[in-house]
Amino acid sequence: MHPITCSPTVGRSAPHKPVKSGAPASVTLSKTAIQDKIKGGWAGQVIGCTFGGPTEFRFTGTMINAYQPIPWYDGYIKKTMTDIPGLYDDLYMDLTFVDIFEKKGLDAPISEHANAYANAEYMLWHANQAGRYNLLNGMKAPESGHWLNNPHADDIDFQIEADFSGLMAPGMPNTAVKIGDPIGHIMNYGDGWYGGAYVGAMYSLAFVSNDVNYIVKEALKTIPTQSTFYQCIADVIKWHDQFPNDWKRTWFEIERKWSDEVGCPDGVFHSFNIDAKINSAYIVLGLLYGGGDFTKTMEISTRAGQDSDCNPASAGGILGTMLGYGHIPAYWKQGLKEAEDIDFKYTTMSLNDVYALSMKHALQVVERNGGKINGEQVTIALQTPKAVRLEQAFTGHYPVLARGINKEIDGEYSFDFEGIGFVLKGEAKPKTRSSWDYKSDFAFNAELYIDDKKIEKAKLPVDFTHRRHELFWRYQLPKGKHTVRIKVLNADSNHIVRMGELIVYSDQPVPSKLR
Incomplete structure (x- = not known):
């Protein structure tokens, strides 16, 4: 490892050099230095999320070229937190836990974490909403995040929410991963979980190293080498070595190899990609090519596109932890102090509150894991990263067809497909308006039949925070032709069930002359 030792009298994280070999089993930091790094981690998230907010999913499958300005000015953070509080799902989701x-x-x-998240007032999407629906309808974690129950299991959700786990486990990447494991499986599985585990490990290591290359590579040791997540990030590291001065070349290599979406129904056969591993690749892209420079890191992780507020939030949080709050450039902290007492929406916590809480929790975790606190000095028992268990979602499943249905279900609807699985997108909604932020206690009752066998009876709530993200899905069916029939049991004059796109899976990809 590359540990550091900070004097207990240091007022903020001082510049430091990594120890090259024979690293000690522990490192001693001052409480002041740890607090500065925790503040840097949370502040970096807010900065990154605010900076990338205007570009979020506006650039899918393309980078944001340098000629396009992205605004930043004094007062921008407070204005965004006040006017667009829903942007900060990266933060208020963390704060739930x-x-x-x-x-x-x-x-x-x-169960405490799951219940708090499931019953919170905030709106959710993708793996988070699918997991919430599962919990509200009697399923428990980790089944709520498993890919057979959650078509979004590989999505980015836990990756953007895992910051807390690393910030409360300084220098202890295995502990960070362990803390996040059960929470990450509320809504994710496989690569979706690995994204959060990896981000948590990078935060943890950022307390004890000032070398971003080391942090990126060492944290990856927590991920099984057999996983597609590991392979994707290992590729980014390899391409950075090959093209050290050309982040755009590495971006193109990422797109060439890793941009095909398999799981998320909103991304299959579309340029939209919320998959954890490719967005984590953009985090790593920013960290490696930023080389410890906060501005370069913000620019690159944002301009890589896709989830371009969450990715600079993660990169900014990790780098902010490494640098410490005191060493985040003043340009990026302009207007931050006036926002630090604003409670994040859906919470009773501000940045200043979470600075203190994370410090309190970090000291508790240090003592629980072989460390010691002696006055102002904190001795951390360092950990060598170890790979967690192997999980992979959607194995043997290849999307082969997307077909728009775009009809209301008038009592009953049937369709045929050939393959091993399907996802039927759609929603239960009010007849005369959008379902966005719609509140109602009404829910349709619907039944799913496959090959004349009743498979499931499901509630389809019209309330947006309780909705089922997709209407129906099934994987791991016998290969062949199947007939699907859906029956709505309680028609209602004020609400409809609207079908969208049908996605079909087979056990082999569609043959292509380009392969």
């Missing part, structure tokens, strides 16, 4: 650790203790059962 921080709040449970504070109220229920570090040993809070996963």
Whole structure:
């Protein structure tokens, strides 16, 4: 490892050099230095999320070229937090879990975290909403995040929410991963979980190294080499070595090899890509090519596109932890102090609150894991990263067809397909308006039949926060022709069930002359 030792009298994280060999089993930091790094981690997230907010998913499958300005000015953070509070899902999702650790203790059962998240007022999408629906309808974690129950299992959701785990486990990447494991499986599985595990490990290592290359590579040791997530990030590291001065060349290599979406129904056969591994690749792209420079890191991780607020938020948080709050350039902190007492929407916590809570939790985790606190000095028992268990979602499943249905279900609807699985997109909604932010207690009751066998009876709520993200899906069916029939049991004059796109999976990809 590349540990550092900070004097207990240091007022902020000082520049430091990594120890090259014979690294000690522990490192001593001052409480002041740890607090500065925790503040840097949370502040970096806010900066990155604010900076990338206007570009989020506006550039899918393309980079944001340098001629296009991205605004930044004094007062921008406060204005965004006040006017567009929903942008900060990266933060208020994190704070849901921080709040449970504070109220229920570090040993809070996963049910506490799951219930808090499922019943929160905020709107959710993708793996988060699919997981929430599962919980609200009687399923428990980790089944709620498993890919057979959640078509978004590989999506980015836990990756953008895992910051808390690394910030409360300084220098202890395995502990960071362990803290995040049950929470990450509320809504994700496989690569979706690995994204959060990897980000948490990078935060943890950023406390004890000032070498971004080391942080990126060492944290990857927590991920099984057999996984597609590991292989994707290892490729980014390899391409950075090959093209050290050309981030755009590496971006093109990422697109060439890793841009095909398999799981998320909104991304299959579309340029939109919320998959954890490719967005994590953009985080790593920013960190490696930024080389510890905050501005370069922000620019590159944002201009890579796709989830371009979450990716610079993660990159900014990791780099902010490494540098410490005191060493984030003043340009990026302009207007930050006036926003640090604003409670994030859906919470009763501000940045200043979470700075203190994360410090409190970090000291508790240090003592629980072989470390010691002696006055102002904190001795951390360092950990060598170890790979977690192998999980892979959608194995043997290849999307081969997307067909628009775009009809209302008038009592009953049937369709045929040939393959091993399907996803039927759509929604239950009010008849005369959008379902966005719609509130109602009404839910359709619907049944799914496959080959004349009743497979499932499901509720289809019209309320947006309770909705089922997709209407129906099934994987791992016998290969061949199948007939699907959907029956709506309680028609309602004020609401409809609208079908969208049908996605079909087979056990082999469609043959192509380009392969």
